[in-house]
Amino acid sequence: MKKIAFVCLGNICRSPMAEFVMKSLTDKYEIQSRATSSWEHGNPIHKGTQGIFRSHGVPYDTSKTSQQISKNDFEYFDYIIGMDESNLADLYQMCPQDQQDKIQAFASESVPDPWYTGDFEETYDRVLTGCQAWLSRLENESENGKYKETL
Ligand code: 4NP
Numbered sequence: 775m776k777k778i779a780f781v782c783l784g785n786i787c788r789s790p791m792a793e794f795v796m797k798s799l800t801d802k803y804e805i806q807s808r809a810t811s812s813w814e815h816g817n818p819i820h821k822g823t824q825g826i827f828r829s830h831g832v833p834y835d836t837s838k839t840s841q842q843i844s845k846n847d848f849e850y851f852d853y854i855i856g857m858d859e860s861n862l863a864d865l866y867q868m869c870p871q872d873q874q875d876k877i878q879a880f881a882s883e884s885v886p887d888p889w890y891t892g893d894f895e896e897t898y899d900r901v902l903t904g905c906q907a908w909l910s911r912l913e914n915e916s917e918n919g920k921y922k923e924t925l
Contacts, residue, residue, distance in 0.1 A: 777852050796905045810843060865877045
């Protein structure tokens with residue numbers, strides 16, 4: 775089973791949104807989420823993201839708390855997916871050289887951070903579209919056994 779980590783700055787808004795939206799679409803992969811920073815370490819999913827889960831009927835784990843990505847995580851996961859350009863830049867800095875090819879962009883455009891925009895619905899739309907695209911990409915890659923770009 776392929777192992778996937780969605781990663782954002784705080785791991786309380788966007789990457790947990792991607793984690794649980796993706797889990798609502800498929801059970802074929804191990805899916806988790808992480809932060810690049812330790813700023814929100816141990817804190818629960820943001821109320822705005824929890825509100826999105828409730829209003830869109832996305833099941834989620836109320837005990838999920840923010841966790842910074844670790845050296846072990848870079849080894850463990852097969853896909854390490856950054857939600858925006860700055861998350862990707864941080865991941866490339868943090869990631870051991872031999873794991874760098876695991877780092878991928880969630881979408882061609884950065885997912886807006888509702889921590890700053892306050893617009894959780896806009897983020898949800900982008901997260902849902904991005905998760906659907908990632909799901910077809912992953913299914914393609916497991917069928918073909920090799921990298922195939924479908925974003
Ligand atoms: P996230 O949003 O990266 O989507 O979880 C943020 C959460 C917390 C902070 C910034 C962004 N913060 O500055 O603590």
